Amino acid sequence: MNVQARQTPTTAAASKLAIADGDIHPTRKLASEFDPWLEKRWRDDIATFGTRQRQQWQNAPAYPKAQPNASRRDAYPPEGGRQGSSLPFMQQQHLDPNNVALGILNPLGTGQGLQNIDMSIALCHATNEWQQEYWTKPDRRLRASVVVPYEDPIASAKEIRRYADNADFVQVFMLSRTSEPMGSRKYWPIYEAAAEVGMPVGVHAFGYGGNPMTPGGYPSYYTEEMVGHSQAQQSGLASLVVEGVFARFPSLKMIMIEAGFAWAPSLTWRLDNAWRRLKQETPHLTRLPSEYIRDQVWWTTQPMEEPEPRAHLRDAINWIGWDRLIFATDYPHWDYDDPATSLPLKISEAERQAFFIGNARNVYRGV
Amino acid sequence: MSRHVVAAVGEIAPGDRKLVTVRGRPIAIFNLGGEYFGLLNRCPHQGGPMCEGKTTGLVQASEPGKYLYSKADEVIRCPWHNWEFDIRTGQSYCEPDRNSVRAYPVEVTAGAALVEGPYVAETISVNVAERYLVVDV
Numbered sequence: 001m002n003v004q005a006r007q008t009p010t011t012a013a014a015s016k017l018a019i020a021d022g023d024i025h026p027t028r029k030l031a032s033e034f035d036p037w038l039e040k041r042w043r044d045d046i047a048t049f050g051t052r053q054r055q056q057w058q059n060a061p062a063y064p065k066a067q068p069n070a071s072r073r074d075a076y077p078p079e080g081g082r083q084g085s086s087l088p089f090m091q092q093q094h095l096d097p098n099n100v101a102l103g104i105l106n107p108l109g110t111g112q113g114l115q116n117i118d119m120s121i122a123l124c125h126a127t128n129e130w131q132q133e134y135w136t137k138p139d140r141r142l143r144a145s146v147v148v149p150y151e152d153p154i155a156s157a158k159e160i161r162r163y164a165d166n167a168d169f170v171q172v173f174m175l176s177r178t179s180e181p182m183g184s185r186k187y188w189p190i191y192e193a194a195a196e197v198g199m200p201v202g203v204h205a206f207g208y209g210g211n212p213m214t215p216g217g218y219p220s221y222y223t224e225e226m227v228g229h230s231q232a233q234q235s236g237l238a239s240l241v242v243e244g245v246f247a248r249f250p251s252l253k254m255i256m257i258e259a260g261f262a263w264a265p266s267l268t269w270r271l272d273n274a275w276r277r278l279k280q281e282t283p284h285l286t287r288l289p290s291e292y293i294r295d296q297v298w299w300t301t302q303p304m305e306e307p308e309p310r311a312h313l314r315d316a317i318n319w320i321g322w323d324r325l326i327f328a329t330d331y332p333h334w335d336y337d338d339p340a341t342s343l344p345l346k347i348s349e350a351e352r353q354a355f356f357i358g359n360a361r362n363v364y365r366g367v
Numbered sequence: 368m369s370r371h372v373v374a375a376v377g378e379i380a381p382g383d384r385k386l387v388t389v390r391g392r393p394i395a396i397f398n399l400g401g402e403y404f405g406l407l408n409r410c411p412h413q414g415g416p417m418c419e420g421k422t423t424g425l426v427q428a429s430e431p432g433k434y435l436y437s438k439a440d441e442v443i444r445c446p447w448h449n450w451e452f453d454i455r456t457g458q459s460y461c462e463p464d465r466n467s468v469r470a471y472p473v474e475v476t477a478g479a480a481l482v483e484g485p486y487v488a489e490t491i492s493v494n495v496a497e498r499y500l501v502v503d504v
């Protein structure tokens with residue numbers, strides 16, 4: 001294949017509404033970009049043994065992706081490197097033309113969920129310093145996530161507090177496939193620290209908990225993994241509610257990232273229904289599950305559900321609340337949502353403002 | 368509707384494509400074994416740039432385990448969400464009743480028969496003996 005010409009993206013979009021993007025994936029051009037923040041011991045270890053995720057059979061994503069690096073084929077930087085590895089090209093292709101005023105960095109493929117916990121701790125910290133050096137310092141529209149080695153929640157809490165007073169960091173970052181259900185008290189030090197420093201905990205699809213990605217076992221196809229993200233998030237959210245995480249940490253905010261949102265109303269209805277009948281089992285909950293969720297949970301929008309007819313999307317958003325959704329593109333990944341075309345609804349100016357930027361400003365600290 | 372020179376024949380090898388702009392519209396010109404087809408460079412789903420997609424074929428199955436592969440390298444897959452379109456017709460095979468990408472006829476014309484277009488002067492002046500690709504827009 002030979003692409004002979006590339007359309008030059010428009011460079012200025014001052015006339016467009018400024019938006020927030022709750023899910024941007026920066027990546028390294030070279031693995032060595034982490035080196036300044038990795039002790040020699042870890043550089044040697046990684047060179048010798050590599051990184052090992054908590055999953056069977058392979059050291060790669062469990063399901064091959066439909067596009068190279070799971071990313072848009074038109075997002076390779078002209079100077080070379082993977083999609084998402086060049087700040088100038090991200091600015092040119094995404095941040096400038098889409099008038100992104102606030103972009104949240106969610107680095108993947110770093111060191112979360114590794115079998116070797118000490119290596120995970122070292123790589124997560126390097127990821128955090130790298131975000132600041134390569135992304136948030138040179139572009140003030142971008143904000144970083146505290147990437148935590150969540151299978152060691154004590155180390156994670158320490159990492160969160162390390163950035164407590166650093167305004168470049170606005171969110172704690174986890175993946176949804178943890179080794180235990182997300183509300184398990186093993187993880188509570190993470191939620192406690194996040195609530196203490198005023199950062200929401202973003203839970204992004206994927207991860208390597210060592211469990212199959214569906215409750216019925218390992219599926220055959222990438223398509224099933226894609227829809228399995230909403231199942232993983234639903235299990236995680238139910239666990240957070242029922243284990244009492246929200247009751248215990250009332251100032252904690254959680255953001256469900258890249259796993260859809262239209263499932264939220266039905267999960268909430270079923271939780272309320274079951275809890276009303278069974279609440280003697282969980283006396284630590286003093287309110288309906290839906291009330292905790294309504295007060296403490298947000299969702300990023302991408303990949304947006306595309307019901308037929310599209311107007312049904314409004315019903316789903318009405319049930320969740322127009323103040324609960326944070327627009328996200330997932331740039332540069334292949335299932336990117338374009339801000340101009342991905343919400344094909346007639347919406348009011350107040351709804352537009354909340355959906356595309358206002359909610360993000362309310363949930364991320366100091367933005 | 369007017370005719371516009373977009374390339375010389377030799378510019379696009381079989382299997383290749385070229386992005387051109389005609390009257391402000393970005394159009395991807397494809398060479399399928401010597402036949403030329405033009406598609407609007409905006410996917411009808413969310414606007415992905417079709418010119419940067421991968422070409423593939425059409426896989427169909429009458430039942431699990433029985434596959435038919437046709438239209439080898441005649442299907443363009445959007446570089447964003449993998450929507451697939453027949454390069455010859457712009458037809459989508461995912462939801463053929465709903466989505467199709469705007470197709471533009473491309474023909475090969477002798478240089479002397481050309482009318483004005485954005486690249487006419489330059490192209491004619493240097494390639495008067497060549498044959499050109501023109502589109503009607």
